[in-house]
Amino acid sequence: MKRFFAQCYIWLLLVVLYAPIVFIAVFSFTESKVLGNWTGFSTKLYTNLFTGDMQGSGSLMSAIQNTLLIALVAASISTLIGTIAAIGIHNMKGRGKQAITFLNNIPMLNPDIITGVSLFLLFVFLHISQGYTTVILAHITFCTPYVVLSVLPKLTQMNPNIYEAALDLGATPFYALRKVLLPILKPGMVSGFILAFTMSLDDFAVTFFTRGTIGLDTLSTYIYTDARKGGLTPELRPMITILFVGILALLIIINLRKARAAEKANAK
Amino acid sequence: MTKRSTWALPYAIFLVLFVALPLILIMFYAFRDAGGDFTFGNFVKFFTDKDAIETFALSLEVAIENTGICILLGYPAAWILANKKLNKSAVTIVLFIMPMWINALMRTLATAELFNVLGFQLGKGTLLAGMVYDYLPFMIYPIYNILEKMDKSYAEAASDLGATPWQVFWKVQVPLSMPGVISGIMMVFMPTVSTFAISEFLTNNKIKLFGTIIQENINSGMWNYGAALSLVMLVIIGITSLLQDSKKNLNEGRV
Numbered sequence: 001m002k003r004f005f006a007q008c009y010i011w012l013l014l015v016v017l018y019a020p021i022v023f024i025a026v027f028s029f030t031e032s033k034v035l036g037n038w039t040g041f042s043t044k045l046y047t048n049l050f051t052g053d054m055q056g057s058g059s060l061m062s063a064i065q066n067t068l069l070i071a072l073v074a075a076s077i078s079t080l081i082g083t084i085a086a087i088g089i090h091n092m093k094g095r096g097k098q099a100i101t102f103l104n105n106i107p108m109l110n111p112d113i114i115t116g117v118s119l120f121l122l123f124v125f126l127h128i129s130q131g132y133t134t135v136i137l138a139h140i141t142f143c144t145p146y147v148v149l150s151v152l153p154k155l156t157q158m159n160p161n162i163y164e165a166a167l168d169l170g171a172t173p174f175y176a177l178r179k180v181l182l183p184i185l186k187p188g189m190v191s192g193f194i195l196a197f198t199m200s201l202d203d204f205a206v207t208f209f210t211r212g213t214i215g216l217d218t219l220s221t222y223i224y225t226d227a228r229k230g231g232l233t234p235e236l237r238p239m240i241t242i243l244f245v246g247i248l249a250l251l252i253i254i255n256l257r258k259a260r261a262a263e264k265a266n267a268k
Numbered sequence: 269m270t271k272r273s274t275w276a277l278p279y280a281i282f283l284v285l286f287v288a289l290p291l292i293l294i295m296f297y298a299f300r301d302a303g304g305d306f307t308f309g310n311f312v313k314f315f316t317d318k319d320a321i322e323t324f325a326l327s328l329e330v331a332i333e334n335t336g337i338c339i340l341l342g343y344p345a346a347w348i349l350a351n352k353k354l355n356k357s358a359v360t361i362v363l364f365i366m367p368m369w370i371n372a373l374m375r376t377l378a379t380a381e382l383f384n385v386l387g388f389q390l391g392k393g394t395l396l397a398g399m400v401y402d403y404l405p406f407m408i409y410p411i412y413n414i415l416e417k418m419d420k421s422y423a424e425a426a427s428d429l430g431a432t433p434w435q436v437f438w439k440v441q442v443p444l445s446m447p448g449v450i451s452g453i454m455m456v457f458m459p460t461v462s463t464f465a466i467s468e469f470l471t472n473n474k475i476k477l478f479g480t481i482i483q484e485n486i487n488s489g490m491w492n493y494g495a496a497l498s499l500v501m502l503v504i505i506g507i508t509s510l511l512q513d514s515k516k517n518l519n520e521g522r523v
Contacts, residue, residue, distance in 0.1 A: 020401070035385060087276075088273055088277065089276045096273075111459060111461075118290030122290040256359075
């Protein structure tokens, strides 16, 4: 009985939470310009989205490209800087370590709007004109701390003697770095990269303040401007639906795999 | 390995340039007028502007209410999800976490459109409801995490010693799960108090929150006033994170 009520509560909450997305998904299969007005089943919005046969499709496509490009570049650079920094931080002691850890925590604690405004003021102060470069720099700023925090635990868990042993056996420092240190750090780097990538994809506020006035749009800023112009472009409905279903499938697969792996480990 | 500590140097310089300096610049601009002279004028303007103060108070109120509602709805959900007897499915927790992976603007837009179609008057009610939609997963997840890892033997020991289930819940499980609740509060309160686009969508620009005022001032070239408002927000954020730190120390001290 208790279990029944508990399940009811959980599913009620889920139904309410998912109602808006389901609503968008349902109405992505009708042609009506106005949301909530069902004019018969149609996949026209999907075809429009993929063939680019819609108003302002060029800017939507370039917004999607920008989003992916910025996320890829920012996440890659963050992973590189963050990993090198983590190795350095791991070998530091005392005040210096405290100071750098403190600074590293700030972008994670700061609300997006503060990060955005403060970087905006930096670029204004340094007279740097804003565009792609400033957006990417800004994204690196808030992504790198997550990489550092993903890689650091791998270093603390590592047995330091392994690296020393490689050197004693005649490996050059660079060879030992590549063959010993890197494989140990790799899982941390991968999860750091994924975190950084999704943080960058998700960002709105920081991009909004650092993109300048050259008309650079990411998906978030595109949607923001589009919605403020009065209502969502109908073609965004299938796009939101596709993104949603894609992420849902990915997460369920990852989690089921994890659960299965855990079961196997338990069986042993 | 000792020389490796220098590897952190480039990142240290990067942090000073892109994290420390920008924050110092907020302070710098906040205490200047448009001509670049030192002034307290921006703060005088804020504290004497009735609209700005009211917006500020409303933002705090909405953030506190949203956080409260998220705890009330989220704690039971996290508790059920973490309880193997009540919930066997691994998929439900994924369903609760997933919205965290979807762009907040998109989710908010979908919510606002649904409210619109259902004929709800966009205003404070829809603002709060929409915020709960957006941030509930961020409350459930940290609480779920801590409840799931909690050592079950504490609860068993308490009931062996004669505690009623109700007592076990309030005297053992709730105090032990407090760190989860606190990180939930941080993950909900901070973004709510600083939000800007979300409130515009959910109220059709009828209600302004503090973040919107900052954005409007920065975008219209009033950097100094915008910086002063950002500094006020930084103080609020600072106070909130101090709360977290003191609680953390308390908990560590206890264990």
